Structures are given as structure tokens and as C-alpha cells.
Amino acid sequence: MQPGTDMDARALRDALGAFATGVTIVTTRAEDGTDIGLTANSFSSVSLAPPMVLWSLAKSAASIGAFREARYFAVHVLAADQDGLSARFATRGIEKFAGLAVERGREEIPLLGGCTARFECRTAFQYEGGDHVIFVGEVENLTHSERPPLVFHGGRYGMVRRRDAPPASPVRDHGSSISPDDVLYHLSRAFYHIRHDAQEERRQRGWTDDEYMALVALGREDGRTVDEINAFTLFRGRRVTPDVVRSLAARGLASVAEPVRGDSIVHLTPAGRQAMIEIIAIMKSTEADALEGLDFSEIQLLKQLLARIVEPK
Numbered sequence: 559m560q561p562g563t564d565m566d567a568r569a570l571r572d573a574l575g576a577f578a579t580g581v582t583i584v585t586t587r588a589e590d591g592t593d594i595g596l597t598a599n600s601f602s603s604v605s606l607a608p609p610m611v612l613w614s615l616a617k618s619a620a621s622i623g624a625f626r627e628a629r630y631f632a633v634h635v636l637a638a639d640q641d642g643l644s645a646r647f648a649t650r651g652i653e654k655f656a657g658l659a660v661e662r663g664r665e666e667i668p669l670l671g672g673c674t675a676r677f678e679c680r681t682a683f684q685y686e687g688g689d690h691v692i693f694v695g696e697v698e699n700l701t702h703s704e705r706p707p708l709v710f711h712g713g714r715y716g717m718v719r720r721r722d723a724p725p726a727s728p729v730r731d732h733g734s735s736i737s738p739d740d741v742l743y744h745l746s747r748a749f750y751h752i753r754h755d756a757q758e759e760r761r762q763r764g765w766t767d768d769e770y771m772a773l774v775a776l777g778r779e780d781g782r783t784v785d786e787i788n789a790f791t792l793f794r795g796r797r798v799t800p801d802v803v804r805s806l807a808a809r810g811l812a813s814v815a816e817p818v819r820g821d822s823i824v825h826l827t828p829a830g831r832q833a834m835i836e837i838i839a840i841m842k843s844t845e846a847d848a849l850e851g852l853d854f855s856e857i858q859l860l861k862q863l864l865a866r867i868v869e870p871k
Contacts, residue, residue, distance in 0.1 A: 567606050567779065569702065580707040581636045581644045584613055585668045586628040593655045593668040594624045597648035599857060600690075600846065601633055604838060605831065607780035609697035611677055612838065614690040614846050620650070622691065628681060630664045631695060635675040637705040643670070644708060664698065674707040676700060683835060687843025689850070694835055709862070741867075752848050756841045763833070769806055771796040776812065776826045777834045785820040806830070 585595040596619070604610040613633060615622055625631060636644055647654050661669040663678045670676070679695025686692075760770050771791040775782060775798070782790070788798045803824055806812035811830035814822050826834070849857055 569700070580674075580709050582613070583634045583636060583643065583647045583670060584615075584625075584631055585634070585670065586625055586631040587665065587667045588624040589627060591666075592624070593660070594621045594628075595647050595654050595668065595670075596621055597644050598633075600842070601635075602838075602842065603778075604694060604835060605777050605780070608831075609700075610682065610694055610835070611679060611697060612692055612694045612842065614687060614692045614842055617689050617691060625693060626684065626691065628665075628667070630667050631679055631681060631693065632663055632667055632669055633677045633679065633695075634670050634673040636708040637672055637674045637703075638708050640672060640708055672705075673701075673703075674705045675702045683839075685836075685839040685843070687839060688847045690843065690846040692839045692842050694839070745867075748848070752844050753841065755844050756837055759837060759840055766802075766805075768796050768798055768802045772798045772802055772806060772824075773811065773826070773830060773834050776824060776830070777838075780826055781823055783821050783823055784818065787824060788820075 580599075582598050582601045583595055584598050584601075585593065588594055596615075598613050598615070600614040602612050604612050611633060615625055646652070655668060659671065661671065663669045664680070667678070669678070677695070677697050678699040679697050681693060682696045683694040684691055685694070765773070768791070772787050775787045775790040778790075784798065784800055784803055787803075791798050800818040800820070800822070803812060803814060803818050803822070806824075807814055807818070810827055811833060813825050813827050816822055852860070
């Protein structure tokens with residue numbers, strides 16, 4: 559797939575799905591021609607149409623200047639046998655590319671081989687996020703293989719073991735009180751803490767919860783019908799009706815080419831997509847601040863433990 563061609567949504571979804579709770583290496587090329595790369599776990603999908611991803615980097619990082627000036631970067635989702643490569647690019651003060659065979663992408667950015675997935679991106683936006691900078695990139699080229707991704711669990715590297723499982727049931731509130739000794743107490747406090755700033759921003763913009771969930775659904779995959787958006791949001795306790803879509807259209811956040819009904823195709827407008835990216839940037843900034851006191855292995859372990867809590871039994 560070459561830059562400038564239509565991005566296949568299924569191929570992009572499959573490639574992004576390779577990033578479970580995995581490990582990435584982000585690379586770019588400095589203005590003086592130096593190859594730059596580092597291990598990062600702050601990778602996330604933003605949108606399928608247009609295809610966009612994001613990651614964040616501490617302002618104190620030695621490579622922050624190079625990434626801020628670069629027009630292109632590449633995100634590599636590492637395969638299960640690339641733990642040594644992850645350790646190398648997480649180590650400071652060494653020649654990380656010494657002895658490595660690299661390909662060259664747009665504007666000669668270095669590309670590593672053998673990965674589960676690789677995304678070549680044009681830097682679309684940069685956002686200040688506390689002591690981090692959040693980089694949003696538009697994917698211009700990608701590769702994806704069936705190689706199992708590298709994961710980090712319990713202080714050790716591992717690999718994904720796939721299995722078929724039914725979808726998780728929605729969590730129900732039975733009205734019982736919780737105390738600081740309960741896991742739910744800490745989970746709810748952490749969730750509120752990380753999402754508080756974004757929720758306040760949504761309230762200031764005047765979005766209802768139903769409108770926000772409709773925008774999230776379109777951010778995941780643009781061009782859905784009203785019924786498809788509603789199906790996406792139902793298990794989260796929200797309901798998206800034609801009236802909700804009409805409200806978003808009136809605000810200039812969504813567009814519908816015909817009178818709104820269940821089978822109408824809804825698209826985000828440029829203003830709607832920009833608003834969603836700004837909300838995601840706020841959440842990622844708050845998340846980065848919340849995790850500042852944890853090291854890389856602790857963050858990976860936390861992700862694994864939370865995933866096990868919600869994993870169907």
C-alpha cells in the first residue's frame with residue numbers, strides 16, 4: 559500500500575489489532591540525518607477514516623526536539639521474538655541502530671523489519687499534555703503480519719495466546735456500597751481521575767453522553783448508519799437516535815446526506831474529527847500524568863491485570 563492511496567479499513571483494523579498490551583518502537587530522522595528511535599507504550603488508535611494514530615513522549619526526553627521537528631515518524635509493533643530489540647531501544651546512551659539493517663521510508667525515516675505491524679505516519683498534530691507531547695499521525699503506509707506480538711507481563715516479556723471467547727457481559731451496579739478495601743473503590747477512583755478533565759471538556763462543549771458516544775463510534779469507524787452507531791453504544795448504556803444525529807449535524811460535528819433515519823449514513827465533519835482528537839489528547843495527557851510515577855514494566859503489568867479482571871471466565 560503506497561502513500562496517497564485509499565486506506566483499506568479492514569487491513570488497518572487488523573494491523574491496529576496487533577497492539578494488544580504490547581510494545582512499540584517509534585523512529586524518525588533528525589534534520590542532521592541522525593536516525594532516532596525509542597521504545598514506547600503510549601500508542602493508540604485515533605481513527606480509521608482518515609487513518610490516524612497517536613503516541614506521547616516526555617518533554618524531558620533527549621529525542622523530543624527531533625520528533626517535534628520531524629514531518630514523519632514510524633511506529634513498529636514488535637513481534638514476540640523482538641524483546642532484545644525492545645530492550646536496546648529502551649536503553650539510553652547507546653548506538654541503537656548500530657549493526658541493524660533498516661529500510662527507508664518517507665524523508666528517509668528508518669524502518670525496522672520483522673515486526674507484527676508497522677505504521678508510517680505523517681505528523682498531523684502535536685499537543686501539549688502536561689510534561690508530555692502527544693503526537694497524532696496520519697497513517698500513509700502500513701505492513702501487517704500474522705506474527706504474534708510481544709507483550710510484557712509480570713516483569714517479563716511474553717507472547718499472546720489466542721483463544722475464542724464470548725463477548726464480555728456489561729457490568730451491572732447492584733446498588734451495594736463499597737469501601738476503600740474493595741478493588742472496585744480503587745478502580746472507580748482511578749477511572750474518575752483519568753477521565754475527569756475530558757468529561758469537563760465535554761460538558762463545556764455542551765455534548766450529552768449520547769452525543770459523545772456517537773462521536774466515539776464515528777471516530778472508530780466513520781461512515782456508519784444510525785442503527786450501527788446505536789448498536790455500538792447500547793452495551794455502554796447509551797442510545798443514539800436520529801434526534802441525536804440531527805443535533806450533532808446542527809452543531810457542525812456530523813453530516814448526513816439525506817433525512818436522518820436508522821439506515822442513514824453518518825460521517826464526521828472536519829470540525830467533529832478535530833474535536834474528537836482534542837478530547838482524546840486531553841485523556842492521553844491526564845493518563846500520562848497519572849502513570850508518571852510508574853516505570854515501563856509496572857505500566858505493562860497494570861494493563862495485563864486490568865485485562866484479566868474484565869476477561870470473560
